[in-house]
Amino acid sequence: MTTTVQISNNPLPTLPPPEKYRGAVVEDLQLPPAFCFPRTELIAHAIELAYDRDFSHIPVLGKRRNLLGYVEVATLKKKWEAGEVNPTDKISACMTKFNRSPRTNPYTVITPDTPLADLESFLKSNVFALITDYERKFVLGVATSQDLEAFVSRRGS
Numbered sequence: 670m671t672t673t674v675q676i677s678n679n680p681l682p683t684l685p686p687p688e689k690y691r692g693a694v695v696e697d698l699q700l701p702p703a704f705c706f707p708r709t710e711l712i713a714h715a716i717e718l719a720y721d722r723d724f725s726h727i728p729v730l731g732k733r734r735n736l737l738g739y740v741e742v743a744t745l746k747k748k749w750e751a752g753e754v755n756p757t758d759k760i761s762a763c764m765t766k767f768n769r770s771p772r773t774n775p776y777t778v779i780t781p782d783t784p785l786a787d788l789e790s791f792l793k794s795n796v797f798a799l800i801t802d803y804e805r806k807f808v809l810g811v812a813t814s815q816d817l818e819a820f821v822s823r824r825g826s
Contacts, residue, residue: 689821695788695800696781698820700810703800705730706760708737713756716746726797728808729764736799736808738766778805779812789817 705728706715719727719742731737745763748754754763777791779798791798792814800810 690785693785694781695779695783695812698812698816700812700816703808703810705808706740708761710760712749712754712758712760712763715740715760716749726811728799729760736767738764740764785817788812
């Protein structure tokens with residue numbers, strides 16, 4: 670019987686999620702507090718605030734602070750530069766709306782206690798994750814795959 674051994678040029682083995690994150694949860698990412706726009710925010714002010722805070726995706730809230738959708742800052746900037754939107758337009762004209770139908774588009778609740786392995790799985794099919802409180806009333810933060818990468822590099826995994 671012959672055993673084949675494969676040798677990799679990769680100096681560090683890829684660890685499975687439980688070992689890579691060592692039991693860490695979303696709260697361990699130490700994300701900055703969420704920054705949200707009201708749907709009535711002007712595009713010019715929104716772009717200025719987004720670049721001041723260095724955020725790529727910003728949630729948009731309705732009158733009762735309910736989540737309506739999000740703005741992708743790079744797309745918003747491109748539309749502005751192309752003349753597709755005016756600085757005095759409201760952000761609601763450029764936001765991506767959330768599909769609120771649980772039948773056609775179920776959502777995943779991500780809280781500060783969500784394991785990072787679960788967050789990583791979620792981010793494989795999504796650009797970002799909104800971190801909410803347990804009752805889903807407030808957006809606490811926004812997480813991206815870059816946040817996970819930074820966490821792993823800080824930990825030395």
